[in-house]
Amino acid sequence: MSTPPAILPKDAAAAEGKVNVQINGKWYRFPKGTRIADACNSVGAHVPCFCYHPKLSVAGSCRMCLVEQGMPARLAPGATPQYGDDGYLPISWMPRAIIACANTVAENMGIRTTGKLTEEARRGVLEFLLSNHPLDCPICDQAGECKLQEYTTDYGSGTHRFTEEKTKKGKNLSIGPRVNLDQERCVLCRRCVRFMKEIAGQDVLGVVGRGTHNAIACYPGTQLDSNYSMNVVDICPVGAMTSKDFRFKMRVWFLKSTPTIDVNCGTGTNINIWTREQQVYRITPRQNDAVNSCWMPDDHRLNYKFINAPTRITTPLVKTDAGADQRPSTWDATLNMVVEQLHRMAPSETALICSARMTNEELYMVRALSKQLGITKMDIVPRKGENDGLLVSDDRNPNTNGAKLILGKTGAGLANIRRGVRNNTIRFMIVLGEDLTEEAGFTAEDLAGLEYLLVIHHSENETTKAADVVLPGVTFAEKYGTMINVAGRIQRLNKAIEPIGESRSDWEICRNLSEGLGCDCVRVIACPTPMSVLDEMAQEFEPLNGITWGNIGNEGKVIMETGVTIPLIEREKAKK
Amino acid sequence: MAYIKIKRPKFSLLDKVYVVELVKGLAITMRHLVLSVLGKSRGKKDFSTKGVGVCMQFPEERWDSRLPEYYRGAPTLVRGEDGRERCVSCQLCEFICPARAITITPGEVDPTSNCQKQEKAPAKFEIDMLRCIYCGMCQEACPEQAIFLSKEYLITLTDRKQAIRDKETLYRLGGTRKGLVNKWNQYK
Numbered sequence: 001m002s003t004p005p006a007i008l009p010k011d012a013a014a015a016e017g018k019v020n021v022q023i024n025g026k027w028y029r030f031p032k033g034t035r036i037a038d039a040c041n042s043v044g045a046h047v048p049c050f051c052y053h054p055k056l057s058v059a060g061s062c063r064m065c066l067v068e069q070g071m072p073a074r075l076a077p078g079a080t081p082q083y084g085d086d087g088y089l090p091i092s093w094m095p096r097a098i099i100a101c102a103n104t105v106a107e108n109m110g111i112r113t114t115g116k117l118t119e120e121a122r123r124g125v126l127e128f129l130l131s132n133h134p135l136d137c138p139i140c141d142q143a144g145e146c147k148l149q150e151y152t153t154d155y156g157s158g159t160h161r162f163t164e165e166k167t168k169k170g171k172n173l174s175i176g177p178r179v180n181l182d183q184e185r186c187v188l189c190r191r192c193v194r195f196m197k198e199i200a201g202q203d204v205l206g207v208v209g210r211g212t213h214n215a216i217a218c219y220p221g222t223q224l225d226s227n228y229s230m231n232v233v234d235i236c237p238v239g240a241m242t243s244k245d246f247r248f249k250m251r252v253w254f255l256k257s258t259p260t261i262d263v264n265c266g267t268g269t270n271i272n273i274w275t276r277e278q279q280v281y282r283i284t285p286r287q288n289d290a291v292n293s294c295w296m297p298d299d300h301r302l303n304y305k306f307i308n309a310p311t312r313i314t315t316p317l318v319k320t321d322a323g324a325d326q327r328p329s330t331w332d333a334t335l336n337m338v339v340e341q342l343h344r345m346a347p348s349e350t351a352l353i354c355s356a357r358m359t360n361e362e363l364y365m366v367r368a369l370s371k372q373l374g375i376t377k378m379d380i381v382p383r384k385g386e387n388d389g390l391l392v393s394d395d396r397n398p399n400t401n402g403a404k405l406i407l408g409k410t411g412a413g414l415a416n417i418r419r420g421v422r423n424n425t426i427r428f429m430i431v432l433g434e435d436l437t438e439e440a441g442f443t444a445e446d447l448a449g450l451e452y453l454l455v456i457h458h459s460e461n462e463t464t465k466a467a468d469v470v471l472p473g474v475t476f477a478e479k480y481g482t483m484i485n486v487a488g489r490i491q492r493l494n495k496a497i498e499p500i501g502e503s504r505s506d507w508e509i510c511r512n513l514s515e516g517l518g519c520d521c522v523r524v525i526a527c528p529t530p531m532s533v534l535d536e537m538a539q540e541f542e543p544l545n546g547i548t549w550g551n552i553g554n555e556g557k558v559i560m561e562t563g564v565t566i567p568l569i570e571r572e573k574a575k576k
Numbered sequence: 577m578a579y580i581k582i583k584r585p586k587f588s589l590l591d592k593v594y595v596v597e598l599v600k601g602l603a604i605t606m607r608h609l610v611l612s613v614l615g616k617s618r619g620k621k622d623f624s625t626k627g628v629g630v631c632m633q634f635p636e637e638r639w640d641s642r643l644p645e646y647y648r649g650a651p652t653l654v655r656g657e658d659g660r661e662r663c664v665s666c667q668l669c670e671f672i673c674p675a676r677a678i679t680i681t682p683g684e685v686d687p688t689s690n691c692q693k694q695e696k697a698p699a700k701f702e703i704d705m706l707r708c709i710y711c712g713m714c715q716e717a718c719p720e721q722a723i724f725l726s727k728e729y730l731i732t733l734t735d736r737k738q739a740i741r742d743k744e745t746l747y748r749l750g751g752t753r754k755g756l757v758n759k760w761n762q763y764k
Contacts, residue, residue, distance in 0.1 A: 136759075138666035138719050139696040172695055248682040248696050251667045 004083035010107050022091065022110040036100035036111060037065050045113040048122065048151045050129075050237045051189035052101035055294050055572070056198055062129075062189045064151065066097035066121035068112040097121045122155040131162040132212060134171075134184045142239030144252040148187060167212045175205075175217075176224030178244050178298055179233060183215040186240035192216060192232035199295060199568075200228040200390075216240065228390065230298045234284055245302055246282045258496035259286055259554050261483065263357055263476045264300040265385070266395035267566055268485035268556075271296060273304070273477050273496040280307045280477055280497065288555055291489065293572055297392050307475045307497075311460045314501020317470040326470065331502065338454060338469055339516035345428040345452065347374035351417045353440065354407070355433035356380045356397035358506060359481025359493060361533040363399070363406045365510035366432060368524040372517045377426065381440045382411030390568045393486050401484035401562060405541055414440060427451040432506060433473060437462040456506055472503035479505045480530045482552065486564040490547060491556035507533060639729065648710045649728040651703055652750030653743070654721075656757055660691045661747065662722035664760075665698035669714035669723055677707035678714060694760040701743040705731055721757055724750060 009027070013020050018029040023045050030039045038054065040047045050062035072089035075081060081089055091110035097117055112118060129148065137143040169183035190207065193216065197203045204222040209215050218224055224232070233243045255274040262269035262283070270288040274281050283304050285296035306312075316334035317326040352375050354366045370378050380403045383396035403409055418441060420426035429450050435457070436442035447453060447466035455467040464470045477496045484490050499505070507530060515525045527533045531549040538544045543559045551557070590596060611617045623632050632639075656662055665682040683699025685692060714723045726749060733739050741749075 138664045138668075139694065143666075171693070248665070248684065250682070251671070253671065254667070 003085065004087045008083060009087045013107070019105055019107040019109070020088065021105045022088070022108075024112055024114060027086075027088070030105050032105075034105050036067065036069070036098075036103050036105055039105050040067070040100060040111060040113050045111075047100045047113055048147070048155065049101055050147055050187050051191060053191055053194075053235055053294075056191060056194040056235075058102045059190050059194065060099050060102035062187060063099060063125045064122065064129075065100040066118060066125065067100045068115055068117045069094055069098045069103070070110040071106065072108050119155065122151070123157050126152055126156045127160060127162070129187050130156070130160060132167045132184065133187075134166070134182075136185070139248075140182075140185065140239040141242045141247060141252075142185075142236070146239060147237035169213070169215050174244075176226075176229050178302075179224050179229050180242045180244055180247065181216060182240050182242070183217075185238050186216055187238050188214055188216070189237060190216075191235045191237070192241055195232055195235055196224070196226065196229075200226045200231070202226040202228075205232075227297045227299060227388065227392075228295060230301055231285070231295045234294070243282070250276060250281050255281055256496075257284075258477075258494050260476070260494045260496060261398070261485075261491045261556075262296065262300050263398040263483070263493075264303055264396065265391075266393035266398060266400060266486035266564075267292065267391050268398055268483060268489065268491050269296045269300060269391060270491070270554075270556075271301075275477075275496050278308075278497045278500070280304050286554075289572075290558075290569065291485065291487075291491075291556065291566065292391055293568060295391065295568070297388070297390070300392075304477070306459055307477050308500070309459065312458060312500050312503070313460055313464065313470055313472040314503060316472060316502070317464070317467070319468045326465075326467075331504070334469065334471065335512055335516060338471070338513065341452060341454075341469070342373060342513070342517060345373070347376070349426055350375050350428040350430070351377040351420060351426045352430045353414070353417065353432070353434055353436065354378070354380055354403075356382070356400045356403040356411075357476075358399065358403075358433050359479065359483055359530070360399065360402040360406060360490075360537060361481045361530040362432075362505070362507040362510065363403055364533055364537050365507040365514070365524065367407055368519065368521065369430075369510045369514045369517075372514045372519045375430075377413065377417055377420065378407070379409050379413040379417060380407070380411050381414060381434050381436075383439050387567070391566065393564075393566070395486055398485070399483040401486070401488060401560065402482075405484065405543060405560075406537070418442060418446070421446050421450065424449070428453075430454045430456075431463055431467075432456045432510075433458075435461040435463045456509055458503060471509050472501065473506045473509065474499045474503050478503070479507075480549075481507070482530075482534060482549075484559065485556075486562060487558070487566060488560035488562040488564075489556045489558045490544070490552055492549070492552050492554070505530070635730075640727070643727050643729075647727050647729075648712045648725045650705060650710070650726055650731060650741075650749070651708065651714055651723055651746075652726045652728075653701065653746040654724055654750035654753040655747065657752060657754060658690065658756060659752075660689070660694070660760070661686075661697060662720050662753075662757060663698055663701065664694055664696050664720055664722070665701070666696075666719060668717040668719065672713045672717040674711060674713060675707045675709045677704045677709075678702070679704070691760050691762075693762055698743060701746060703741050703746065704739055705733070705741060706736065706739040720759075721753070721755075724753070726750070 009020050013029050018031050021028055021030055023040055023043055028043055037047045037049060037052055047065045049065045051059045070091040070093035073092040089108050171182050171184055173181045175181045193205045196205045204218050204224055206219060207214055208217045230243055232241045254276045257272040257274050259272055262271050269292040270286040272284050272286045283301050285292060285294060287294045315328040316331060318329045318334055319326050352370050385394055385396045387394040453467045454469050455464050456471045456473045457464050458473045458475045476493055478499045480495050481493045482490050519525055523536045534549055538547045653663055665680050667680050670678040670680050679702045680698050681700035682696060685694050685697040712725050715725055
């Protein structure tokens with residue numbers, strides 16, 4: 001005779017709003033309404049999925065996530081439930097598998113993700129999916145990160161019995177300015193259709209044709225030209241949607257991914273940079289439910305080409321005589337020379353323009369440098385754009401909040417500096433990470449009229465061409481650092497490649513200049529890494545108290561209230 | 577890491593003084609000397625151009641006809657009978673190459689090619705013959721039967737740059753292979 005416990009597990013779970021589920025013989029508790037696929041994946045029982053994406057609605061079309069499921073048998077009229085020793089009812093297993101993505105967990109449910117029934121179901125589904133697949137993995141850009149490849153090696157049969165003619169569909173179709181479609185490779189999961197409809201809000205994709213001629217296509221007269229179109233490349237589980245930019249550039253197994261953040265706007269989208277041998281090949285979004293969900297805008301994703309471009313400055317450039325051309329020089333000689341030149345400048349006639357595209361660590365060092373020089377005319381260049389209602393923030397600087405925190409500057413003093421340059425009260429200028437001829441509103445004549453211009457920038461531009469000395473800085477892919485996004489979240493930048501040529505991080509250049517100018521503050525000159533700069537900042541600035549490089553983590557940490565929200569994340573929260 | 581103890585063979589005193597092995601080796605050399613003087617050396621007929629017929633008189637005499645079927649020489653790229661360049665630049669050979677001798681820059685297939693369905697072909701394909709160790713892994717890994725080790729063993733360079741063979745050279749050396757790879761056929 002079995003003796004169930006005094007408090008049944010079902011009542012204990014119900015008190016927490018949860019249900020008991022047995023997965024592969026072990027009992028777990030999940031909140032009510034959890035999808036079976038999510039529940040299984042969360043406890044390490046992997047469920048293969050093509051069509052299911054946690055951020056999209058459920059389609060249940062691929063049938064890949066079939067699992068064996070059972071519930072307690074329905075009681076006969078008048079019978080009382082017979083609980084076992086562990087307090088659970090015996091499970092009656094269903095003779096057919098069910099899909100894990102479209103069903104939710106229930107009390108006393110049993111699930112098996114392994115075993116004869118599921119294995120057979122998965123093998124069968126894969127055989128059907130592969131019956132019309134072109135098997136052109138050698139030329140497919142998705143090979144190496146293809147779900148169909150992975151599941152076929154994991155669960156497929158290894159041989160195929162399909163000897164009939166395969167259905168011909170469109171290959172290498174251009175469906176938008178940035179995306180290519182191969183209909184033969186498609187497994188018709190419709191993730192792209194749902195993404196464009198539900199997230200991007202541009203309902204241009206659909207399924208046309210019947211039966212085996214089913215194919216993804218754009219509605220007539222439209223094309224996939226949304227600024228979020230390349231996200232369909234990421235979510236496509238196979239090689240049907242491929243990026244035109246990354247097309248045939250490199251096989252993914254050669255690439256190393258580095259988690260970092262996007263610096264094109266204040267949102268600070270979390271990204272992975274994919275590199276091989278000091279070359280950046282592509283950028284993909286990285287999931288962060290508090291910042292960018294799983295997505296990123298196309299223009300930000302494609303803005304990486306300047307990193308390995310020939311316009312990069314690889315050595316310090318020095319103008320030896322007035323009017324002469326810039327000549328490459330060495331670091332030690334140039335730094336000594338710059339220190340000498342900076343000593344000669346009158347602080348009241350000097351202005352410093354730095355960038356809100358710099359990391360907190362760099363800005364901290366810039367502040368130390370300006371203090372050392374006694375400069376009071378100093379500002380950042382503000383960049384305002386339009387908020388696109390999804391991820392692109394109206395603030396196109398990635399670290400405005402960091403600049404406000406460290407420098408206390410917001411871009412209001414820029415006009416004063418410009419006026420000063422034009423009426424000759426400012427004769428010396430130091431510019432970091434900005435091209436003044438762009439948003440800052442300076443003209444080439446303004447720059448030519450300066451007596452001395454020192455520029456620290458990673459790439460050649462109008463300002464560096466006018467400079468007396470150019471020190472090569474690095475791009476966001478080559479440095480460690482932190483930035484604070486529009487919502488007040490501090491996030492880390494990681495180094496994906498080594499600095500190109502002889503370029504050095506801006507914080508390092510500023511530290512060395514300060515040291516050369518006679519700065520004796522240990523907190524500045526003794527910093528060996530950006531991480532230790534962060535430690536110094538954590539002591540000095542109240543919102544950064546307790547922040548270390550380690551505890552920021554890959555997801556970032558909210559450190560201040562800004563009242564600004566990210567529209568896409570708000571929409572996602574509202575949907576739940 | 578667990579330590580794995582390797583058992584070394586135990587040597588007797590006779591093994592350690594090494595005299596026996598020395599004598600054995602000398603005996604073999606002496607036997608060859610005697611045989612060649614008597615005109616009974618192996619390969620006397622083949623190597624009879626000069627001397628006593630023990631050494632191959634390279635470069636007048638060559639290995640070429642004596643190489644076994646499985647000989648692994650320099651890797652080359654091949655064309656199919658239809659003239660199609662078989663390589664699709666999947667970069668598996670580059671990946672497998674233990675000496676990192678292969679460098680491929682993938683690109684689109686030549687617009688004049690007779691097989692547009694293939695889509696992808698190498699824009700550049702370079703093998704550094706100073707790095708190549710003739711292991712044959714590239715041939716093993718190739719899913720397209722496009723790279724084969726030839727029987728070429730005579731690679732003489734006067735310059736490091738000559739060691740890098742480009743795509744044209746590799747196709748020229750590889751020539752055409754019998755048999756069709758129908759994978760990229762338009763009807764498939």
